[in-house]
Amino acid sequence: MKEKIKTVYYCDYCKKKYFHRDACINHEEHCTLNENRSCRLCKLEKGRLKQVINYLRCNSTDKNGITIDVIKSALMNERKDSIFCPNCVLTIIRVLELQHLYDDFNYKKETNKFFGEFFIHKPKSTKTITTEELKNEIKKYVKNEI
Numbered sequence: 001m002k003e004k005i006k007t008v009y010y011c012d013y014c015k016k017k018y019f020h021r022d023a024c025i026n027h028e029e030h031c032t033l034n035e036n037r038s039c040r041l042c043k044l045e046k047g048r049l050k051q052v053i054n055y056l057r058c059n060s061t062d063k064n065g066i067t068i069d070v071i072k073s074a075l076m077n078e079r080k081d082s083i084f085c086p087n088c089v090l091t092i093i094r095v096l097e098l099q100h101l102y103d104d105f106n107y108k109k110e111t112n113k114f115f116g117e118f119f120i121h122k123p124k125s126t127k128t129i130t131t132e133e134l135k136n137e138i139k140k141y142v143k144n145e146i
Helices: 021-030 048-059 068-079 086-095 107-118 131-142
Strands: none
Touching: 048 068, 048 086, 068 086, 086 107
16 A cells, blocks of 8 residues: 655635645646736736625615625726626625625626627537538638638
8 A cells, every 4th residue: 555645725715626736836826715816818917806706895784785786887987898797796795795686696608698799609500511612611700701
C-alpha cells in the first residue's frame, strides 16, 4: 500500500478544493462568490461588479425587495449597454445571499439565451440541402466568401 501526503488548496470564497495551486488561483479570480471578480462571459472588469453589489446593498433595506429586474437594471447602468450577463447575476445572488431568487433565476436558460444572442451563427434559410451543397457552403465559409 502506498501513502502520499499532498497539499490541498481551498478557494477563499466557496471552499472548493484543488491539488494544484495555479488552478485554485485561477478559480478564485472568477469564483461567483468573489464580489471583486472579473467576468469571463461578459468581460466586466475586475472591481466593477463590486460597485453594483455595493449599490444594491446601500439602496435596498429589504433583501426580499431585490428582484431579477432590479439586478438587471443595476448591471445595465454599470455597463452602459444592454448586455445581461447570467454569470454576473449569479454572483450578485450568491454574494448578497438572495435565496428567494434561486427559483426565479434559471441560469442554464439565461446562459443559452446569452450565447444565442451573441455567438451563434444563425442560418440564412431553413431549406434542406444536399451533402454536396453543404460541402460547397463550408468551402465558401472557409474562404470568407459568405
